[in-house]
Amino acid sequence: MSSKEKGWKEISPAGVCWKSSMTYLTGDWKTYHPERDLQKCTKCLLCTIFCPDGAIHWKPEKGDIEFDLSFCKGCGICANECPTKAIVMRI
C-alpha cells in the first residue's frame, strides 16, 4: 500500500488528470545522447520538427536551438535527419 498516492475521497471524480507530463522526465530512458557541432549546424530547425518528444527547442531570444536532455530518449532521429550531419549520438 503506497501512502504517497491519493485516496478516493481526495481525487476529483471521473479520472481527470491533474499532473502535466512535463513533470515526468523521460530523459533517463536514453543510452545515447545527441551532441551538436556548432560549426556544421545551419539552424534549419529540422531537428526541432522531427523530435518525437519535442525535446529540442528553438530559443528565439538566443537565436539558437537547445537540447532538453531531461526529455530526450536518445532515439537518434535528429542525428539521422540533420542535413549537414551536425549531430552525432554518443554514449
Added chain:
Amino acid sequence: MSFSEGKFTAKDIAEKPELFMSGHRACAGCAPATVLRLIMKATRGPTIVTNATGCMEVSATIYPYTSWAVPWLHTAFETAGANAAGIETALKILRKKGRIKDEQVDVIALAGDGGTYDIGIQALSGAVERGHDFLYVLYDNEAYMNTGIQRSGGTPYGASTTTSQAGTAVPGKLENKKPIAEIMVAHDMPYVATASPYYWKDLIMKARKGIEVNGPAFLHVFAPCPRGWRSDQAKSIELTKLAVETCIFPLWEAVNGEYQLSIPSKVIALAPQKKKSVREYLEGQGRFRHLFTPKYEKMLDEIQRFTDEKWKRLLKRCGMTLAA
C-alpha cells in the same frame, strides 16, 4: 500567414507552442508521436481532441499525468468518429443556445490503424456520412502496436506481425493493405489526403486544410513504429521518405473527390528515374526480413508489381500518365 497554402517556415512552426507536450511515454523513435506534435502545430485556435484507444492515447495519458494542453477525451477503441460527432454536435447546440462562447472550436479525432481500418471504421463512416465538421487523423503504424504488434487491416502484404507471423509454412500477412483513404474518398467527403512526416510542411498544410474545410476531413498519415517494424529507431522519419520515394505510400489530396498528386509524389511522377525500388524500403525492416530469403523472395517481385500498378492507377486518377 496562409497556413493552408504552405506559407510558413520551420521557424514559424518551432515558435508555436507544443500542444502535445514532452514527458509522454511513447517509445524512443516513435513516428506517431512526431505526427501528433506536427498535427497540433497545424491548429488555428480553440481545439478539442478526441482519441481512440491505442499507443498515442495510452502513452500520453497515464493518470494522473497528461501530455495534452488542449481539452481531450478518450472513451473507447471504436469510438473516435462517434466521439467527434458528439462533441461537434454539442458545441453547435450550446453555441446556439448561448450557453458557451460564440467562437469557432475545431474538433480533431485521432486514431491509429487499429481504431480506423477495423474496429473504428463504422463510427468513422457514420460520422462522415452525417457530415460533421471535424478532422480525422489516422496515424498508421500498420498493426495493432499498442497490444503487441498484431495485424490490422492496414498491415501490408508480406509483413510479419504476431497474428500474421512469417514462419516456415506461411510468409506473413497474405492480404493486401486496405485502401482506407480511397474508401474515404468514396464517401463523397470534402477533403481526403495522405501525408508523411518527413514532408512535414506538406503534412501541416494538409492538416490545416482539413481543419479549415467545412465538413468532415480525413488525413491518412504514415507513421513507422521501430518496435513493431523491427527498424532502427533513428530511421523512423527516413522510412517515411522512402515510403514516398518508392511509391509505396504516395502523397495526394482529394478535394471534393478530385485527386491531386502532392509535390513530393509529383516529383517522382515527372522524373520516374527518381522512383526507388521497393527493396530499398523493405530491407531496413525486420518485419520483412523473411522476404529476403530464397524461400519467399518471389514476394518482393509481387510487392513491386502491385506497388507499380497502384501507382499507375493513382496517376491516372490525378490526370497524369507515366512519362515514357
Added chain:
Amino acid sequence: MKSVVKQEIMGLNGDEAVAFAAKQADVDVVAAYPITPQTIIVEKFSEYVANGEVNTEFVCTESEHSAMAACLAAAAVGARTFTASASAGLALMHEMLFVTSGCRAPVIMAIANRALSAPLNIHGDHSDAMAQRDSGWIQIYAENAQEVYDSMFQAFRIGEHLDVQLPVMVGLDGFTLSHTLENVQVLGDNVVKRFVGTRQLPTVLTHDGRTVPYKLDPANPMTMGPVAMPNYYFEFKRQQEEAMRNALRIITQVHEEYGKLSGRYYGNGLIEEYQIDDAEIAIVCIGSTAGTVKTVVDELRLNGVKAGLLRIRTFRPFPAEDIAKALAKVKAIAVMDRSMSFGGNGGAVYQETRHALYDFSTHPSIVNYIYGLGGRDTSPRQIRKVFEDLQKIVQTKRVEEKIRYIGIREGQGGKDE
C-alpha cells in the same frame, strides 16, 4: 394539495410519453438508433425536430454503440443528453455503458424493455436492462405510461445532481407500455423547465493546477478518460459506488419534490408498498405486471386474504433496507422475475431480495417465479395461483420448489405450469 400545478390530459403511449418528456426537458443533444419497441420514441422526436418544436440537435447514429459514445462525448462538452434503446441495442452499448458511468456523465436513457436474442424476440421482458445491472447506471422501472413520463424529469434531476453524477435508465415494458395508449397528465412546459433546471457541473482539478467545471472547454483544458493503472483504478470505482449510495437519498428527495408539484407519488420513489402493512403473503415485482398484481390483491383482500404487493421502482441502487423493512413481517414472499440469470440459482430480483432479507430474524419463505419472457402475457388467474402457492407455503410451512415458471409448457404429458 394547493401546490399541485394544473395539468392537461394527453392520450400517449409509453414511447410517446418519453418523447414528449424529452421535448419538454430542454435536452441539448439526442443521439439514437432505432430498435423495436423504442422506434416511436425516435420517430416522434424526429417529428418535433422537423417541425421546429425542439431546440435540440438530433443525431441518427449508425449504431447504438456509437449513439452512446456520441451522447457521452456530448455530455463531456457540458450538454444535457438523452437517448433510448432496447434489447440488442442496449446489449450492443454494453461496453459504452460502463465507460459512461465511469466518466460520470449523466446521460439519460429510456429503455423499452425487450427480450434478448437468440431466438429473436421483439416483445417485452426485462432481460435487456437486467443484464446491465452492474454497469453503474441508475435503473428506474415504470408501471404505466404516466409513471414513465414523470420518471423522465426525475431522471434528469437525479443523474445531474452534484452528489450523484451518474447516468440513469428509465425502463418501460416493451409493447405493454411502449405501445399502449393511456391517459397521461402532462405538466406545462414552463413548469417542467423550472423543475429540470439547467445542468450543473461538478468541479475537477486539472493538470494546470486549477479547479474548474468538468467539461471540455478550450478555456480550461483537461484530459478526460485517461488510462488508470492498478494504483488508481480501484479508487474511481469506489467513487462510483459512493455516488450510488448518495442516489438512494437523492431519488427519494427528487421524487418528493416532483410529487408536491404533480400530485403523483410512487411509494417513496424507491419502492411502492401496496397493502403490505399487514400482509402475510406478498409478491415482489417490477414493471407493468405490478398493475395486474394490484388488481388481484384487491380481489383477495375482499375475500379476507392478507395479500400484498411490493413493487420495486428503483432497482439500481438496490433499496435493500427499504425492501427488508417493508417485507419484515410477511410470511411467504414470491419474487417475480421477468428475466433469467442462467445457472444463477434464480432471477436477479429474487437473488437480491432474498439477500436483503437474509439478516432478518423473521426469515420469511421466499420463492422465485420466472414469468413473461419474450412478451408472454401473465393473467390475473396466474397471479392468483401464485398467491395460492404462497398460502400453501404458509399453511404447510414447507417450500417444495424454490424456482418456478409461470405459464410455461413442459409438453409430452409433463407438467404445464
